[in-house]
Amino acid sequence: ETGVTQTPRHLVMGMTNKKSLKCEQHLGHNAMYWYKQSAKKPLELMFVYNFKEQTENNSVPSRFSPECPNSSHLFLHLHTLQPEDSALYLCASSQEWGGTISHEQYFGPGTRLTVT
């Protein structure tokens, strides 16, 4: 176990549904991330929260909405998704984001999302 948990592990949703992904870290880290992983493609960074403040939003469509209520929890709210949004969504945490020290990111097991 990496100390990062994600729920649900699998999710099937229609294009008109609203759902949320949850991530929790038990490592005392200050930075949390959402990544999208599609087959045979590099991980795509979606959002970064550092000390509960959103610091990165890599041109992610508004149908994805992140929420970070505290440094241990991260949510990804989903609505009116498209079939091409089907992918593995990974949550990660690290001591901090950015700066001269490269902190290792610890990943959760991911949520396998299928949009029908």
Add this chain to the structure above:
Amino acid sequence: KNQVEQSPQSLIILEGKNCTLQCNYTVSPFSNLRWYKQDTGRGPVSLTIMTFSENTKSNGRYTATLDADTKQSSLHITASQLSDSASYICVVRSDSNYQLIWGAGTKLIIKP
């Protein structure tokens, strides 16, 4: 444009054999390079990190090399085991904006 290219895309070898995975990058300025292992159904786990001044670093049966002049890294796996079956991902950190540039990974399958 900062890029990380990994080869081969996939590899099948017999248990007990050695193999080498490649990572070429164009990221500049370079900060460091990590290799991650991602088992099926799990998130990536860091194997090793290499900075500019390091040429070789080992972690058990895994040995990573870095040639900062040619911007190439390799991950050598010795005496492969069935549990080595996974995707291996190379990620390079930029020293200018601290962004991480991820490779697409190499899918390694170990057959008994």
